Amino acid sequence: MTEGAGAIRSNAKLVRIAAAAVVVALLATGCTPAAQPSPSPSPLAGIHISAVPGIAVDRPVSNSSQPDVDGLVDGLPGRALTPYLKQKLTWRDCNDGDDTVCATVLAPLDYADPQSRAVTLALRKLPATATPRLGTLFINPGGPGASGRDLVSSFHTTGLEQYDIVGWDPRGTGGSTPIRCLSDAQADAYSNLDASPDDEAEREALIQANYDFGQACRQRNGDLLDHIGTVDTVQDLDLLRALVKDPTLNYLGYSYGTQIGATYAELFGGNVGHLVLDAAVDITDNSEVIQAQGFDLALGNFAAWCADQQCGLGGTKKEVLATITAFIDGLDAQPLPVGNRELTQTLAMTGIATALYGGKASWNPLAVILRRAMDGDGSNLLLAADQLNGRDEDGHFDTVFSAFPAISCLDTKEKGVLDAERVWAEDQRKAPIFGTYFGPDYTCPLWSARPSAYLTVQLTGASAPPIVVIGGTGDNATPYQQAVSMADQLRSAVLVTYEGEGHGSYGKSPCINKLVVAYLTKDVVPADGTRCQ
Numbered sequence: 001m002t003e004g005a006g007a008i009r010s011n012a013k014l015v016r017i018a019a020a021a022v023v024v025a026l027l028a029t030g031c032t033p034a035a036q037p038s039p040s041p042s043p044l045a046g047i048h049i050s051a052v053p054g055i056a057v058d059r060p061v062s063n064s065s066q067p068d069v070d071g072l073v074d075g076l077p078g079r080a081l082t083p084y085l086k087q088k089l090t091w092r093d094c095n096d097g098d099d100t101v102c103a104t105v106l107a108p109l110d111y112a113d114p115q116s117r118a119v120t121l122a123l124r125k126l127p128a129t130a131t132p133r134l135g136t137l138f139i140n141p142g143g144p145g146a147s148g149r150d151l152v153s154s155f156h157t158t159g160l161e162q163y164d165i166v167g168w169d170p171r172g173t174g175g176s177t178p179i180r181c182l183s184d185a186q187a188d189a190y191s192n193l194d195a196s197p198d199d200e201a202e203r204e205a206l207i208q209a210n211y212d213f214g215q216a217c218r219q220r221n222g223d224l225l226d227h228i229g230t231v232d233t234v235q236d237l238d239l240l241r242a243l244v245k246d247p248t249l250n251y252l253g254y255s256y257g258t259q260i261g262a263t264y265a266e267l268f269g270g271n272v273g274h275l276v277l278d279a280a281v282d283i284t285d286n287s288e289v290i291q292a293q294g295f296d297l298a299l300g301n302f303a304a305w306c307a308d309q310q311c312g313l314g315g316t317k318k319e320v321l322a323t324i325t326a327f328i329d330g331l332d333a334q335p336l337p338v339g340n341r342e343l344t345q346t347l348a349m350t351g352i353a354t355a356l357y358g359g360k361a362s363w364n365p366l367a368v369i370l371r372r373a374m375d376g377d378g379s380n381l382l383l384a385a386d387q388l389n390g391r392d393e394d395g396h397f398d399t400v401f402s403a404f405p406a407i408s409c410l411d412t413k414e415k416g417v418l419d420a421e422r423v424w425a426e427d428q429r430k431a432p433i434f435g436t437y438f439g440p441d442y443t444c445p446l447w448s449a450r451p452s453a454y455l456t457v458q459l460t461g462a463s464a465p466p467i468v469v470i471g472g473t474g475d476n477a478t479p480y481q482q483a484v485s486m487a488d489q490l491r492s493a494v495l496v497t498y499e500g501e502g503h504g505s506y507g508k509s510p511c512i513n514k515l516v517v518a519y520l521t522k523d524v525v526p527a528d529g530t531r532c533q
Helices: 148-152 184-191 200-226 230-243 256-267 291-308 317-333 345-357 359-374 379-389 400-410 417-430 434-438 480-489 510-522
Strands: 101-108 117-126 135-140 163-169 249-254 272-278 336-338 341-343 467-474 493-501 530-532
Touching: 101 230, 117 148, 117 230, 135 148, 135 230, 135 256, 148 163, 163 230, 184 200, 200 400, 230 249, 230 256, 230 400, 249 256, 249 510, 256 272, 256 467, 272 510, 291 317, 291 345, 291 359, 291 417, 291 434, 291 467, 317 345, 317 359, 341 345, 341 379, 345 359, 345 379, 345 434, 359 379, 359 493, 417 434, 467 480, 467 510, 480 493, 493 510, 510 530
Parallel strands: 135 163, 135 249, 249 272, 272 467, 467 493, 493 530
Antiparallel strands: 101 117, 117 163, 336 341
C-alpha cells in the first residue's frame, strides 16, 4: 500500500491517507518552479481580520454561473434512482499491463434531484481468482481525495482471492468528475506559503490565499462543490454495491476511508456485510486528541531511534528534536535554494511528514535526507514534500490537492477565522512541534460552500453487524485514541490494536492480515481488544 498524497498546507491538517510503506526517494529532483500567480483582488483587501469579530466573510458562498466540468453531465431520465440502478457495468482492460479491468458509471450529482445532473465515477477491478466467489470487496485509501483505483494495484490480496477487489475514485477525485481549483502555478504558490504565520503580514497573506482558493473553487466548479461530501460518496458506494449485484457491502477503508465506512454503517446499516476500518479517524466531534499529536509522537519515536542508532543528528531524543526544529526554524527566514525552487519551512515539514507515514521502514531514509538538507542539499526533502502534496516532477498537481479541502470543508463544522486562531493556540500546547508548524486552519472558515447538514448526526451504526476497527499505537496521521473512540461509538464495533509505527496496519502486519482475512472470508469476528505486533 503506497498511496501518497496530501499536504501540510496553509489550509489545515495533513491529508488522511493510507501510506503504510512510503519510501522516501534519495534522488535529486531537478524540478523547476511554476510561475508565481498575480494576487487577485477580493473583498478581503485591506481588512484586518483581528479587528472584526464574527467577520462576515466566513464561509463566503458566492453566486456563480455553472461552468463546464469534466464528467458532469445531464442526469438520467426516469423516476428517482431507477435509471441509475439499471446501468450495466461494462468492464474493459485498463491497459496497464496487469489483470485489472476498468469501468465508469453515472451517479446523481444531487440525490435529492437525481434527474438534474450526474457525476461520473471511475472504477478499477482485480477479478477474483478463486472459488467459491464471495462477491466484491470495495477498498478506499483515504484522503479525503486519494484514488481508490490506484490502490487496487498495491492492495494486499493474499487470502482474499475469492473477492473481486474494486477501488473507485470518489466524486471530485482522480478519474471521476474531478474538483480542480487552481492552476499548477497557483498551487505551487499556495504550497510555498508560510503555514504558521508569525507576523501580521504573513497572517494576512495566508488568509487572503485561502479566501482566493475558495473563490477559485466556486468559479471553476459551481455547485459541484456542494455535492462532494462524505454523505454523497456513501450514497455512491451503495449505488455501486447495487450495480455489482451484491446484497450487502464488503468494504475495507483506510484513514479517511474509515469515515466513509462509519457513515455507511449509519445510513445503510442494513446493507452492511463486513466493514474493516483501519487507521480510524475521529468521528466523535471532539478535539481532545488532534492529528498533530500523532505526528509529534511519531517524530519523537524517530528521534529516540535516531539517537540510539547514532544517526548524526544528536545523542539523545531531545537533542535530535532540537536539531530538527532548529533547522526548520532557520528555513522560516532563509529558505534553502533547490535549483530554481526553494525548500521552505512548510515544505520541509511536509517532507518530514511523508517519511513518518512509512513508519520504521522510512526512518533511515529520513535521517539521511535530513542530514543532506542540513548540509545544504534540500532536494530530497523537497521531493518528499512533492510526493505528499501530489506534485509530480513536471510540476503538475493531482486532483487530491483541491479535492482534499473541498471534501473536508463540507464535512467540517468550524466557528470562523478568529476561532481557528484560538484552536491553533490550543494545538501548540498539545503538540508543540507539528501543532505549531501546521498553523491555523483558515481554509474551511473561508471556504465557498456550507457544511453538510448531516454533521448533526452521531454515527453509531446501530443496525450494522459486527464492524472491525483497527488502530496503530504509533500511527502518525490518525492517533490511536481515535480508533478507541470510534470503536466505542459504533455499537457493533470491535477494536483491534496494532502495536507499531506508521499509518495503517492491514498489509504490513501478518497478525492483522490474518485477522482481517478470517473476518472477510469466514465471518470470524476478532475478539474485542485483540492486540497485534
